[in-house]
Amino acid sequence: MSVELNHTIIHSHDNHAAAAFLARILGLEVGAEWGPFVPVTTANGVTLDFASVPDGVEVTPQHYAFLISETEFEAAFARIRELGLTYWADPHGRHPGEINRNDGGRGLYFRDPSGHGMEIITVPYGGFPAQDDRPEKA
Template identity: 40%
Template sequence: MAVSFNHTIIGAHDPQASAHFYREVLGARPAPDWGPFTNIVLDDATLLQFAPAPVNDPIHMAFLMNDEEFDRGYAALQRRQVEHWADPQMRRPGEIATEDGRRVYFKDPSGHLLEMLTQPYL
């Protein structure tokens, strides 16, 4: 079996609100919850598990998607009026980066910095 990414646990102020945000923006699907986790699954079967936790050190996660999914996700950000940037330093508010595909950076409800991109870095 090849090595692949299976799941991650993400600390969240409100796990259900975070899972709903990711489902709406990323198009993820609900997955069965268990223990303290509110779960969703991405199209590649990666499981994202949200757990109630203080978020002292937000993390960065990038999600590669095709143009159609990017457009859908970006429309969800706009509907929700989510602040977003074309750069991770947050110096280009309200923009999308268009060099080497499209990228946009934004924060989830717990303050984690997320990135949607249409071209991989490698």
């Protein structure tokens, strides 16, 4: 069996709000709550299980990058602007209000309500476009 990432736990101040936020931006569904987790599943089957930390506990910011198609980027970018979110072309926040064109694609960074760094890209670093944007083989 090949190794695949199945799920990861994302700590948040409010697991329901965090899951709903990311699902809205990415155009995904929030799954049914299971124990302390509120899941959001990506197209490749990886589940992001949002879990609330106890009151008074700090959330350690992590980075999550999502490879999406150009069409999905347009939709996500529109939702980011619609919500009035701050976004950057770079992970250090030096280029606010801009997107990047790394590796011939488009990308941007934004923060979720718990402070995690979220990234959407249409081309992986050094790679090919998202699956549905790749040219068809002859």
